[in-house]
Amino acid sequence: MKKILFTLSALLIGFASCTGPMGPQGPQGPSGKDGNANWIVTDFKIFSADWVSVFDKNGNFLLYEYIFDYEDLNDFVYNNRAYLAYIEVVEGNTKIQRQLPYTITHETDGVLWEQRIASDYANGSIRFYVVNTDFRDNRPDDMLFRVVLL
Numbered sequence: 321m322k323k324i325l326f327t328l329s330a331l332l333i334g335f336a337s338c339t340g341p342m343g344p345q346g347p348q349g350p351s352g353k354d355g356n357a358n359w360i361v362t363d364f365k366i367f368s369a370d371w372v373s374v375f376d377k378n379g380n381f382l383l384y385e386y387i388f389d390y391e392d393l394n395d396f397v398y399n400n401r402a403y404l405a406y407i408e409v410v411e412g413n414t415k416i417q418r419q420l421p422y423t424i425t426h427e428t429d430g431v432l433w434e435q436r437i438a439s440d441y442a443n444g445s446i447r448f449y450v451v452n453t454d455f456r457d458n459r460p461d462d463m464l465f466r467v468v469l470l
Contacts, residue, residue: 360392360469366448367462374449381457385449390441392469398443401470405439405448408464417466428456435460439467 371384393403406417421438434453437460439446446467450460 358470362390362392362467362469364388364446364448364465364467365462366460366465368459371450371460373457383449383451384460385447387445387447389444390446390467391444393441393444393446395443397469398441403441404468404470405446406466406468407437408466420465426458437463439465 366386371386374382374385376382397403405420407420407422409416409418409422421436424435424437426433426435431454433456435458436451436453437448438451439448441447448463448465452458
């Protein structure tokens with residue numbers, strides 16, 4: 321009985337506290353510090369001819385890659401911040417940024433295959449790479465990437 325009475329009392333107080341006119345606005349607080357999100361945004365362009373083929377130890381084609389030196393990716397960023405990588409694609413007349421990894425489906429001679437585009441990074445460098453699902457040695461087109469360090 322006490323539990324029911326307590327529950328009903330709590331509900332009545334809860335509903336009663338939601339009624340009535342709103343009070344006046346309080347005084348303006350002190351101004352905050354001008355800040356900066358400290359984002360670093362960098363674009364990377366890779367031309368088709370610049371992609372480097374990577375093979376396994378038996379000479380089988382694996383992927384294409386390109387590695388940039390990137391001094392903004394230092395120990396502090398690597399250990400304490402985050403990065404986002406995008407590829408710019410054009411659909412119709414519209415440029416769109418797609419977050420990596422990104423997969424593109426192609427058709428060659430009636431056969432579907434995919435390109436997976438991704439990136440990874442280490443202290444001082446960033447690598448972009450393209451893996452073809454059927455390990456075709458199809459050189460990627462020119463690609464524009466954007467990296468945001470947060």
